[in-house]
Amino acid sequence: MSFLQLSKVSKSYEGPAGGQSILVFQDANLELEPGQSAAIVGPSGSGKSTLLNIIGALDKPTSGIVQVDGQNIPELQDKAAAAFRNLTVGFIFQIHHLLPQCTVLENVLVPTQAGHTKKEHVGVINQRARSLLGDVGLSQRVQHRPGELSGGERQRVSVARALINQPKILLADEPTGALDQENSSNLVDILLKLQKEKNLTLIVVTHSMPIAEKMDQVYRLENGTMQKL
Amino acid sequence: MLLRCNIAHFWRRNLGVILGSALCTMVLAGALLVGDSVRESLHRIAEQRIGQVDSLLFTEDRFFREALATQLEEKLDATAAPIFILRGSVSNPDADEETGQIARVPNIQVLGIDERFFQLAPRDSAASLPLEDGRVYVNQRLAKRLAIDNGATLNIRLEEPALFSRDAPLSGTSDKVARISRQKVSKILGPEEFGNFALHGSQIPPYTIYIPIQSLRDGIETEGQKANLLLIGKSAQTEFSTNMANDVLEEVWALEDGGIEYLKVNDGRDWSLRSGSIFINHVLEKGFRKVAPATNAGVMTYLVNAFEANGRTAPYSFATAFQPGAAPELPNNLADDEILVNQWLAEDLGLKPGSELSLKYFITQGRRELKESTATFKVRAILPMPKKFSKGQESDWTPAFPGLSDEENCRDWEPGFAIDENKIREKDEDYWDDYRGTPKAYINLSAGQKMWSNRWGQTTGIRIPVHKIAKDDLDNTIKEYVTASDAGLHFKDLRGKALESAKGSIDLGEYISYFSFFIILASLALTGMLFVFSIEQRNQQAGVLLAIGYTEGKVRRLFLIEGIVLAIAGGIVGCILSLVYAKGILWGLTNVWKDATGAMQFDFTTNFVAISMGFAIGIFMAAIALWLASHKQLRKEPRELLNAGDQLEIRTKGRPTGKLSHFLSIALFVGGLLYITFTGGSGSGAASANFFLSGFLFLLAALFFFNGRLARIAYHQGDTPDLNVLGFRNTARRRGRSLVTIGVLASGVFMVVAVSSFHVTGERDWEKKTSGTGGFAIVAKSAIPIYNDLNTKQGREEFGLDEKILAKTNIVPFRVREGDDASCLNLNKATEPTILGINPSELAGRFKFAGTKHDWSLLDADKNVPDILPGIADQNTVTYALQQKLGGLIDYKDENGRPFQIRIAGVIQGSLLQGRVLIAEKYFIEKFPSQAGYRYFLADTKSEEIETVAAHLSNILHDQGMEAHPAWKRLGEFLAVQNSYLSIFQALGGLGLLLGTAGLGIVVARNLMERRHELGLLEAIGYSLQSIRKMAIVEHRWLMLWGLAAGTGTALIAVWPAILSRQGGFPASELGVLLLGLAASSLFWIWLATILSLKNSAIPDLRKE
Known part of the structure; x- marks a missing residue:
């Protein structure tokens, strides 16, 4: 069995009262091993983010199997799902969703306060956070607040945040959607570099084919079906 | 770390939560400070009243x-x-x-x-x-x-x-x-x-x-x-x-202190023990009888109106009843129907042994009514006359009757009834000169006691042979059997009683916190609502935290702890503000609501314990409000929170029909109606509890009704979506928020409207016998007792009262035993209320009893248990001053210091007899026999003559210190206290309501802020800013109208029984003005919030999207 396996995963939503249900996609399949990367492309509204949310235990499929590292993700109870998202998955959103009330360093440390991680010395965690910020080129900005950063810098902080708990999977939903071309390119390079260094499984949802082609696998989600390209 | 960041960053946004918590703590701590200040003030007044006195003896x-x-x-x-x-x-x-x-x-x-x-x-x-x-x-x-x-x-x-x-x-x-x-x-x-x-x-x-x-x-x-x-x-x-x-x-103590006298009689052979009160009371007699019990002999001397025999009359003479051993010259075996007469009388009436002799004598009934009785005896023997008296000498048999013994001539006697001077003959004056009060006839003691015993005693002397006891020993011997307390001498603990009394009958601080209930409710609602706004504005942050692995519980706890920290900050501010609030309330009690406190000056007392308690309770209540408000937040998928942010609206599964809410609404309404029907609601004895409970049911019914309506409105379709329709439908977008707004407004209006309806005056319907005046026109009291019946010609002539003015006046007198004022005019705790003694039949059908089967005949009931007397008191006295209920017992001591109790056998409602306990006159004179005369009066007269009659009584009886007033005015003074408390409630409730209407403004601002993009869209497609403002006002005007309607409607239903039962009238115009004011205030806040929120175009917000 693969490290990450989606098998005949379908998703539909209930329609308005008395109406038919709305199919998003059906029978989606995907398999990845540790250290592999995949891109999911497709038109707007095709369900790419929904699929990513299902993998990240932020949503549940209507049917099908979603397994990560031997765990059946849809069957996880709330607390176990939260622990999964905290320890196994690192999320990068299109909009960075940094907390404006915290500094850059504090934003990176936020996932360590969720209560699922083993007790580590504060110094060790801080050091790891600073190291990650160094990896994304923000060593000099640790005490700054999100409002003092550019869009690209904020997104890099969100990358560091996603990696602080040493996850096995990195899920990035349109990570460059709000960035210009230069920042987009920089960000993708950072992602791939870190993915290789840390042997992460990376799934990226994107509109951009150049970005998609940098991944090991590319899937297209369109008209309710997913095809491997 | 995150908590610290949140508090430091969002403190401005959370000022509302701090303010709400501050208000809540301010009111709670302030109320406790008021209570402490009142208690301290009463304590100070008690200390001033008693000075450095510890005990008192009052005879x-x-x-x-x-x-x-x-x-x-x-x-x-x-x-x-x-x-x-x-x-x-x-x-x-x-x-x-x-x-x-x-x-x-x-x-x-x-x-x-x-x-x-x-x-x-x-x-x-x-x-x-x-x-x-x-x-x-x-x-x-x-x-x-x-x-x-x-x-x-x-x-x-x-x-x-x-x-x-x-x-x-x-x-x-x-x-x-x-x-x-x-x-x-x-x-x-x-x-x-x-x-x-x-x-x-x-x-x-x-x-x-x-x-x-x-x-x-x-x-x-x-x-x-x-x-x-x-x-x-x-x-x-x-x-x-x-x-x-x-x-x-x-x-x-000396015998003289107890009014006990003794002198030698029978030529020095016997001591005669007497009382300064002439008749020896039963307690003293019991003690005296223990002195040389085998040899003491009682005597009773009385003034008879006439001796009659053989067609002749000897007027105004003394007769003595004696016990064997009272005098050596008298036989020890005189039968009950036998009489001894002296020589003088025998000659005067032509008597010889075996002759029949009648005695005519007066006995005094209530109100100095004299009843003449006659007793007939058979002459057994004729006694020789004693030696003539020298000047200043007095008969051994006869005590010093006032008005008699100190007069030189019989014609000058004033025995308490009119002497017919024409009957007094020269020989009678000669007898008086020679023999003074020497009795002309003697009967045995039991016969005499049957005729002449009264509540003051049944003997005028107890004779003890001198040889049995020496003088020095007599004092001590008497004191062996008669205690100081028996003689009416006993100290009472004045200081203990004063300080106990100063604790107060009601805890005013507690009452202020009840009256402030609505401010507390409004501030907590505001706190919760603003806290929820704050959470909603950070929905995306919550979504991030959930997405990166925080559990829902942890995120919620994070927000809640943040809220509690803010509440604590608000609490600290509230504690400082509580000092101002408490001072303000105390100022109000002295100057504005002075009817409730007698314009008493209060000392403001700062009490750390009170402030701490207010702080703790305030924080606790704020925490509950925050939890209640927020516990349903964040129940969304993290992705929903991330995507929709603060514009997220609650979505329910499927489309609610509101059927369950409507069903519950009907059930609660019917439940409330049934409750009123079976319990009498606010018109019954347990009016307050019933009012609140029934009101609560009706309010809940109203809220469920609106919940159902809003559920349907949300999914209503088919109308052309003009601004009015949009505004109406928008009320249902945030159903919880709309319901809180309606609920807070409705609760406030309910309290203020209902309280207005409870205001009463003494004047309305005073003539009804079941009203608080008992149908009496005049209430009067005198400083000096009045002994005569003021309804009789003789009684009125005695004082020079005008028969013409009083022709249609009937006066019911009450005996008074002064005690504590147990009315609502006295803030001190009453332990021994004033007792009024009344002939129950004179109050038949008057006043309204709380129990349907109760009437004044309860007072005449036989005592089931000795020394427990049935009593009746006003409901306010029983409930608030004495903190008792029907069947409760009040401890008293009689005039000899012996304990007894009064059982509350009946309760009358809302009467001017408040502050006192009423017992039957027969029991009153049993316990306080020396309490003579009447000092409290209720009078019937024609309503157009009230002022004339009252003035006449006050003027003519001014020597007696008579004050007479229209009864409804006196009732009004008591009702003014009640109305003052209602006014306090209204004022504080009104403040809370203002807070509620301000909260409405905040809701408006919040609603509009959340919909900036949508409003920008409306503008973009052609709606003017003015028309969008109009839509906003329409939407929120509905919430205001529903809140006012729900509060007013439920209040009227809840207080209707009270209005019907009290004939208190319905202050329709007052309420109309109040509601208009509330509507205007609410509309003002809606308008202001709309103008401020939609000051400028919303199109730029659309561009930001």
Whole structure:
């Protein structure tokens, strides 16, 4: 069995009262091993983010199997799902969703306060956070607040945040959607570099084919079906 | 870390939460401070009232030696102040009514004092106040009432006290008013100078005048250095207590102090024990009988109107009933129907042994009504006459009847009934000169007691052979069997009772917190609502935290702890504000709602414990509100939170129909109606509880109704979506928020509207017998008792009352035993309320009883248990002053210090008899036999003559200190207290309501802020900014109207039973004005919030998207 396996995963939503249900996609399949990367492309509204949310235990499929590292993700109870998202998955959103009330360093440390991680010395965690910020080129900005950063810098902080708990999977939903071309390119390079260094499984949802082609696998989600390209 | 970041970053946004918590704590801590301040103030007033006195001895109409005070001082190493205390009235002969001075004040307290009185004053420096003949002091209250200053001249009228009760037969004339004229006021005494001295606890001191004790004695022509009140304090003995004082009293009291006399009779062969009250009361007789029990003999001497036999009459003569052994010359086996006559009478009426002789005599019934009775005897023997008396000598048999024994001639007698001088013959005057009160006939004691026994006693002397006891031993021997308490001498713990009383009958702080309930509710609702707004604005942050692995519980706890920290900050601010709030309430109690407190001046007391408690409770309640408001937040998928952010609206599964809500609404409404039907609702005895419970049910029903309506409105379709339709549908977008707004407004309106309906006046329907006046037109009280029946020609003539003015007037008199004022006018706790003794049949059908089967005949019920008397009292007295209920027991002591209880057998509602306990007259005179006359009156008269009759009674009976007023006015004074408390409730409820309407403004601002993009869209597609504002106002106007309608409607239903049962009337115009004001205030806040939120175009917000 693969490290990450989606098998005949379908998703539909209930329609308005008395109406038919709305199919998003059906029978989606995907398999990845540790250290592999995949891109999911497709038109707007095709369900790419929904699929990513299902993998990240932020949503549940209507049917099908979603397994990560031997765990059946849809069957996880709330607390176990939260622990999964905290320890196994690192999320990068299109909009960075940094907390404006915290500094850059504090934003990176936020996932360590969720209560699922083993007790580590504060110094060790801080050091790891600073190291990650160094990896994304923000060593000099640790005490700054999100409002003092550019869009690209904020997104890099969100990358560091996603990696602080040493996850096995990195899920990035349109990570460059709000960035210009230069920042987009920089960000993708950072992602791939870190993915290789840390042997992460990376799934990226994107509109951009150049970005998609940098991944090991590319899937297209369109008209309710997913095809491997 | 995150908590610290959140608090530091969002404190501005969270000011509303801090404010809400501050308000809640301010009110709670403030209420507790008010309660403490009131208690401290009452304590201060109690200390001023009693000064440095610990115990008091009060004998009322009995008098002890002033020297007793000195003896007690020595033994107890204390200060003992003898006082002569009487009731009276005072007049200012030089009163200038144009300058506001009034001529007369009835019902004043006259204190005859010496320098020791001021030694016990609160302030030691008062001890140097001098006492001079012809000069008096007055207290501030009296000076203010008379509008006088130092140097004013006053006349005092008071009743000459008498040991012999003026109700008793042969007690002499009842009209004994003493006048002490032209006393100059030296100084007006303040509270620290004993200006507030009183025997009973009240925040309002009695009108008091202080006169040197000897001047008072001279004025009332009392012999000897006597007093009837003794105060003890400042004892150097650390274990001093009232029990110790009573123990010492037992050692040092003399028989004279208890009005006990003895003299040698029968040529020195016997002692005759007597009482200054003429008839020896049962307690004393019981003690006397224990002295040489085998040989003592009782006697009873009485004045008979006439002896009649053989067609002849001997008028106005004394007869004696005796027990064997009373005199050696009298046989020991006289039968009940036999009589001995002296030679004089035998010759006068032609009697011989075997002749029939009739005695005609008066017995006194209530109100000095005289009933003449006749008894017939058979002459057994004729006794020789004694030697003629020398001047000043008096008969051994006859005590000193006032009005008789001190007169030179029979024609000058004033025995208490009219003497027909025409019947008195020369020979009768000769007999009086030669033999004074020597009885002309003798019967045996049991026959005499059958005829002449009365509530004051059944003997006038107890004879004991001298050889049985020596003089020195007689005093001690009597004291072996008669205690000081038996003789009416016992100390009471004045200090203990005063401080207990000062704890108050009601906890005003508790009441203020109840009255502030709506401010607390509104501030908590505001706190919760603003907290939820704050959470909603950070929905995306919450989504991030959930997405990166925080559990829902952890995120919620994070927000809640943040809220609690803010609440604590608000609590600290609230504690500071509570000082201002409490001071404001106390100012209001003194100046605005003074009817509730008698315009009492309160001392503000800062109490750390009270503030801490208010802080703790406030934080706790705020935490509950925050939890309730937020516990349903964040129940969304993290992706929803991330995507929609603060614009997220609650979505339910499927489309709600509101059927369940409507069903619950109907069920609760019907439940409320059934509750009112079966319990009587707010018109019943448990009016408050029923009102709140039924109101609560109706309000809940209204909220469920609106919940169902809003659910349907949200999914309504089919109308053309113009601005009115959009505005109407928008009410349902945030159903929870809309319901909170409607609920807070409805609750506030409910309380304010309902409370307005409870305001009552005394004037409405006063003529109804079931009203608070009992249908009586006039209520009156006198300082000096009135003994005669004021409904009879004789009684009215006695005082010079005009028969024409009083032709349609009937007066019901009440006996009065002074005690604590247990009405709502007294903030002090009442332990022994004033007792009124009444003939129950005279109140039949009057006033309204709380129990349907109760009436005044309850008072005449036989005592099931000895020493437990049935009593009736007003509901306010029972519930609030005494904190009792039906069947409760109140402890009293009779005039001999013996304990008894009054059981609350019946309760009357909302009456002017508030503050007192009523018992049957027969039981009253059983327990207080020497309490003569009547001092409280209710009168029927024609309504158009009330003022005339009241003025006539007050003017003619001014010597008796009579004050007569329309009954509805007196009732109004009590109702004013109730109305004051309602006003406090309304004022505080109104403040809370203002807070609620301001909250409405916040809701408006919040709603509009969340929909900036949507409103920008409307503008973009062509709606003007003005029309969008109009839509917003329409939307929120609906919430306001529903809140007002729900509150008003439910209030009217809940108070309807009260309105019907009390005939209190419905203040429709007042309510109309109130509701218009509320609507205007709400509309103002809606308009202001709309204008501020939609000041500029929303299109730029659309571009940001």
